[in-house]
Amino acid sequence: MVDEMAAGLAVTGATTLVTPTSSSAWEAARTGVVQLFRRAGTEEHQLVEAQLEQEASLVQRDEDPERVRRDFHGGRKRKLIDLPRAHPEVVGELRDLVASVQAQLPREGMSGAVQWNTTTGNATGNFVQGGDALVL
Template sequence: MDPTIATLAMTAATTIVGAMATSAWETTRTGVTGLFRRRGAVEQAAIAAQLDQNAALVLRTADPESARRSVTPLWQLQMEDFLSQHPEAAQELQTLLDRIQPQLPQAQENWVMNIVGLGGITVGTMGPGSGVHIHNSSNPARPRPTTGPATTADDARADTNESADR
């Protein structure tokens, strides 16, 4: 599949699912079902029903974000299939997405950074609301070299065994 189409399909899927159970839903539902007119009335009605069922699931579940993560891949496949059969609809879909996206709630982003430091130093970034968890798992009985390859056959075996344990 053309990477541009694949990217558009993924953007469409995340936008469609992100709009479920929000004030942008009616615009999204109407726009998406309108796109599927190219497949005829029966398919258009089936897409409308699928949209309604997925939106109801997101609305009634205790964890809407988990439900969204579950149905997003389904909509990505649906949109990839649609765009592969109707590439002429790409611009209309992009216009719809451009209209919907500003209406969506602003997403919260959470980042996790794992840094492993050898030789007694760890460097990382901090920002507002961030936290640091330090886990010291060094083995003082056998200091590890901080750079370069193992220096003896015993060190090489120890390095291999420790790597396998991780």
């Protein structure tokens, strides 16, 4: 159950943390993610920091920043799924970081829609609310 919760949180985190690469929430997201990896005691925090900076730079320079964000989503998701599985002590901090960054994102253009998706048993659900879903 903890793995499922951590994985769900990681997916939300990856989506949330991809969004702000060119917004004022970026610094909080980048710093928070690097701190998560540092607190978990992994040496990977330096690599994560360099990757986040490179991704932000590419998003800002590219003609299609949304495409670039989507390209990076999978890699961030994988790292954020693996981190709490290996270091369950960071789950609460990841939850707090996601909430903090979401609160800093601009609300303009956002609808008031809420989407709840539930799968049970051995089912797999792939849900999209606007945009594309790449299922591998």
